C-alpha cells in the first residue's frame with residue numbers, strides 16, 4: 603500500500619525536495635493534495651506530474667486562473683481555508699507542513715484533528731503555539747515527525763533509547779552567511795550577501811534566519827517541544843561544515859550523533875518512511891574526503907538573537923509567539939530593503955521589551971499576540 607501525502611508549500615525549497623523524494627519512490631508514496639502560494643506555473647507542472655485530487659493556492663485570482671488549466675476532477679481551493687482543506691480534507695495519511703511562518707498553524711491543527719501524521723518542516727508552528735500543538739497531537743495520538751535536519755538527527759539518535767537516560771541534546775549551527783564577519787562588519791551587509799548560505803540552499807526567510815541565528819533560536823524552542831527537554835538541557839554548537847547534523851548525550855556520557863552531507867532530502871525522506879528507511883539517490887558522505895570537522899563554542903554576544911530566543915523560550919507563554927511574529931515581519935522588511943540587517947535584531951529587542959507576557963495562552967490569545975507583534979514590528 604502506498605502512503606498518501608498532502609503537501610503544504612509544494613513550490614518551496616522543502617516542497618520541491620519532498621516531491622523529488624516522492625518521485626523517486628512511486629511504490630511507496632502517492633500525492634493526494636498540494637498547496638502552494640503564488641507560483642502558478644510550477645504548481646501546474648506539479649499537478650500534471652503528480653495528479654493530486656485537491657489543490658490550493660494563496661489567492662482567489664490565482665485559483666481562477668488555475669481552474670482553467672487543471673485536469674478534469676482536480677478540485678481547486680484558495681486562501682487560508684484552502685490550506686486547511688488540503689491539510690485535513692483528503693484521504694492523506696501524512697501531511698508535510700512546508701509553508702513558512704505561523705500561518706501554518708491552523709492547517710497543522712486541522713490535520714492533527716483528522717488524525718493525520720505530521721511531517722513537520724514549518725517550525726514556526728511549534729514556536730508560536732508549541733503547548734497547544736503538542737497537547738492536541740497527544741490527545742489525538744498523532745505523531746509529529748521532524749523534517750528539520752537537526753531535529754531529524756536527534757530523533758534518529760534517540761531511536762530505541764530510554765528517554766530517562768537522556769542527559770542533553772546539542773543542535774549544531776553552521777553560522778549562516780555572515781559567520782566570518784564581526785558585528786562591526788554586519789552594519790553594511792546587503793540582502794544579496796545574506797541570501798548566500800554557505801552549506802544549504804533554502805527559502806529566503808530561513809536563509810536570513812540562519813544569518814541572524816534566529817533560525818537556531820527557533821530550533822531550540824522546536825526541540826523543547828518535540829523532545830520535552832528543559833532549555834538548560836538544549837545546547838547549540840557552531841559547526842561550520844554541517845556534517846554532524848546534531849547529537850545527544852546520555853547519562854553514561856556516551857554521545858550519539860547523526861552525520862551526512864547537507865541534503866534536506868535525507869530528513870524529508872526519513873519522516874516519510876519512518877520507522878523504515880528507503881534508498882536515496884544522494885551523494886554518500888566520505889569522511890576521508892571531508893578530512894576535518896570544526897567546532898566552536900556559541901558566542902551569544904555575536905549572535906544576540908539566539909540569546910533572545912532562549913530567553914523567550916524560558917519565559918514561555920506568549921513570549922515565543924511574539925518573538926516569532928516580530929521576526930517574520932522584520933525579515934520581510936529586510937528582504938524589501940526597508941530596514942538594515944542589524945535592524946532585524948533591534949526590532950526583536952524593541953518588540954520584546956514592550957510585550958507583557960501572558961502565561962498559558964489559548965489559541966485566541968496566541969492570535970492576538972501574533973497580530974500585536976506584527977503591528978509593532980511594522981512601525
Ligand code: NDP
Pocket residue numbers: 610611612613614615616617637638639640641642659660681685699700701702703723724725726749750751802803804805806807808866
Ligand atoms: P520557501 O519560501 O522556499 O517555500 C514556502 C512555500 O510556502 C512555497 O511553496 C510558497 O508558495 C508557500 N506559500 C507561501 N504563501 C502561501 C500561502 N498563503 N498559502 C499556501 N502556501 C503558501 O520556504 P522553505 O521551503 O525554505 O521553508 C518552509 C518551512 O520549512 C519553513 O518553516 C522553514 O523554516 C522550514 N525549513 C526549511 C528548510 C530548508 O532547507 N528550506 C530546512 C528546515 C526547515 P509560492 O512559492 O508558490 O508562493
Ligand code: MG
Pocket residue numbers: 750751752821
Ligand atoms: Mg534546521
